[in-house]
Amino acid sequence: MSGEGKVVCVTGASGYVASWLVKLLLQRHYTVNATVRDLSDPSKIAHLMELEGSKERLRLFKANLNEDGSFDSAVDGCEGVFHAASPVFFSVTDAQAQLLEPAVKGTLNVLRSCRNVPSIKRVVLTSSIAAVTSVKNPPSLDVIIDETCFSDPVFCKEKELWYALSKTLAEEAAWKFANENGIDLVVMNPGLVIGPLLQPTLNLTSEIILNLVKEGRTEFPTFRFVDVRDVALAHILATENPSASGRYCLVGTVISASEVFNILQKLYPHLNHLEITAEKQLNIYPLPNKVSQENAKFLGISFTPFEVSLKDIVESLKEKNFLSF
Numbered sequence: 001m002s003g004e005g006k007v008v009c010v011t012g013a014s015g016y017v018a019s020w021l022v023k024l025l026l027q028r029h030y031t032v033n034a035t036v037r038d039l040s041d042p043s044k045i046a047h048l049m050e051l052e053g054s055k056e057r058l059r060l061f062k063a064n065l066n067e068d069g070s071f072d073s074a075v076d077g078c079e080g081v082f083h084a085a086s087p088v089f090f091s092v093t094d095a096q097a098q099l100l101e102p103a104v105k106g107t108l109n110v111l112r113s114c115r116n117v118p119s120i121k122r123v124v125l126t127s128s129i130a131a132v133t134s135v136k137n138p139p140s141l142d143v144i145i146d147e148t149c150f151s152d153p154v155f156c157k158e159k160e161l162w163y164a165l166s167k168t169l170a171e172e173a174a175w176k177f178a179n180e181n182g183i184d185l186v187v188m189n190p191g192l193v194i195g196p197l198l199q200p201t202l203n204l205t206s207e208i209i210l211n212l213v214k215e216g217r218t219e220f221p222t223f224r225f226v227d228v229r230d231v232a233l234a235h236i237l238a239t240e241n242p243s244a245s246g247r248y249c250l251v252g253t254v255i256s257a258s259e260v261f262n263i264l265q266k267l268y269p270h271l272n273h274l275e276i277t278a279e280k281q282l283n284i285y286p287l288p289n290k291v292s293q294e295n296a297k298f299l300g301i302s303f304t305p306f307e308v309s310l311k312d313i314v315e316s317l318k319e320k321n322f323l324s325f
């Protein structure tokens with residue numbers, strides 16, 4: 001469907017998923033109001049300005065998650081809003097300041113701005129599979145997790161799963177506010193996002209892959225992966241399909257770390273240290289529960305094969321000089 005004549009807003013537009021979202025929206029002829037924290041920082045805006053269609057249909061706005069009313073001008077006159085801005089850290093020194101407050105307060109700031117704009121038909125929030133799967137007593141491994149599952153904030157706090165807690169609380173706050181204020185909200189819950197980078201800087205998930213390849217190590221025994229292009233497209237389809245509603249789990253592949261090393265070894269046979277690592281990283285951990293793809297496929301998503309996503313992110317890391325071999 002063409003976005004000709006339609007204006008949408010993308011918050012946190014310089015981020016990994018959001019940059020792809022801007023790219024695909026411009027390709028579909030939308031006019032995009034993109035928010036970034038610092039308009040003077042080339043690492044935040046240069047790659048966006050290079051996208052096809054940016055000169056004609058990309059407008060940049062400065063906005064901060066912690067500032068009330070910061071998103072008012074960016075969402076004004078929009079038909080759809082994609083709230084992708086949220087801090088992503090797995091390790092923090094001050095969880096409240098670094099993760100929880102920006103995630104929750106920022107989400108409510110964006111929704112408050114949206115509440116005052118009658119032209120907005122739908123808001124799509126980028127949440128995470130971490131807001132779905134973090135519970136004290138996970139279901140047996142043969143159970144397929146779906147959109148009816150919610151993470152337990154008490155458990156997240158006890159285990160200091162701060163990223164999962166930030167996403168869980170932000171999503172909770174968003175649903176409450178949307179229901180109370182008549183906002184049509186749809187939520188995306190992607191797994192660990194991989195695929196090519198548009199932005200010049202390393203994001204957290206790209207760093208995980210970088211460490212896998214460069215150092216042959218990972219702290220994670222298993223993964224739930226999804227391609228960044230699939231995630232961006234799902235956001236757009238959620239606005240273009242009037243019947244889209246609720247949450248959408250986005251996980252293309254559930255895989256062990258040793259299998260990831262094996263695939264990397266096949267793709268790049270000269271990386272001998274990966275072979276050794278794969279042997280050491282025995283599959284002593286069972287794979288986590290599979291995640292339902294039913295809703296995502298109904299939306300129109302055909303998940304990118306994992307090997308394609310993996311090769312594309314490695315080649316992208318090489319192209320941007322984070323990797324050399």
